[in-house]
Amino acid sequence: MRKVVGGSGASDGQAQVAIAEMLRRPVPGLRRLTVVSVRGGAGKTTMAALLATELSWYRADRVLAVDADAELGSLPLRLGVQAERSLFDLVERRPRSFEEAAPYLTRAGERLWVLSATRGGRIAEQFTLDAFETALGTVGGHFAAAVVDCGAGILTDLHQGILAGTHGLVLVTPGTVDGALSARGALEWFRNNGRRELLQRTVVATVTHAPQASADLERAEQMLSQWQLPVVHVPYDRHLAVGGAFDAGKLAGDTGTAVGRIAYEVFARSIGAPGVGG
Known part of the structure; x- marks a missing residue:
């Protein structure tokens, strides 16, 4: 994994093998990987879409991408789908099998499914923690x-409820001093307000949004x-900067390397395995 963390002495092929071995590991139950940012525009939704796609590429079982943005999130758009049904429909119907549940999800890949907070890109109802947990x-x-x-932020009851149940956390921040200050504030809040255990599960992603870093x-x-947390830089990527749905095959090599590292680190923490970063 030294190549993945930016060192030398290992080939790209060896790095990919290490990522694959980690992301294919059996899990004892659903692993919740939560992507948050202190404020909007950090690249949070793009990171969630990239992470879900990366996991689904390696795993033989199903991966779910969940839009939990109460303010009209764009996760389905980033994944190239439009959801005609939402988690509220799922809560109302309470299906008992995957076959019954599938019509309330949207397929975004061979093993990737999307659970949307909206119907057809329109806000359905008030998004609550109870609805999220039930769905x-x-x-x-x-x-x-x-x-x-x-959604952006970490302090609402909804955010705190979701964070309480997460197994791995990706904190996304712009790759600037101002962004680092915001991320540091979030980490300090976790430490000082009864969420210290989140620090052991957190990976920080610093994102560059302009061609010149x-x-x-x-x-x-x-x-x-x-x-002493993994801090992974995601460089500017012209394909991602266009917006809308992305094609993983068109990502720059450095972007793919960064996403692989983030996936490796957060998934390792979600199953209690040591990551490269500690």
Whole structure:
């Protein structure tokens, strides 16, 4: 894995083998991987879509991408689908088998499914923690992993409820000093407000949104590295910057490497295995 973490001495092929071995590991039950950001525009939804796609590529069982953004999230759009039914329909029907549940999900790949918070891109109802937990509880037994895309922020009752049940957390922040300060504030809040256990499950993703990386990127990553958590830089990617649905085959090589590292680290933490970053 040294190649994946930016070192030398290992080939790309060896790195891919290490990622594959980790992401294919059996799980004792549904692993909830939550993607959050302190504020909007950090790249959270894109990261959730990339992470769900990466997991579904390697696993032989099903992966669920969950749109938990109460303010009209764009996760289905990023994954190239439009959901005509939402988790509210699922809660209302309470299907007892995957065959009954499938019509309330949207397929985004061979093993990737989407559970949307909206119907046809329109807000359905008020999004609550109870609705989220009921929907995920209804279908969770049919999936190995659920990648949950939260709305921006970490302090609402909804966010705190979702974070309480997560097995792995990706905290997404712009790759700037300002972004690092926001991420540091979130980590300090976890530590000081009864969420210290989240720190052991967290991977920080710093995202560059412009073709020229900020001169502050190195300083930002130094600030975050003091927490002794994996800090992975996701470089600017012209294909992702276009918006809308992305094609994983068109990602730049450095982007793919970063996503692989993030997937490796957060999945390792979700199953209690040591990651490269600690």
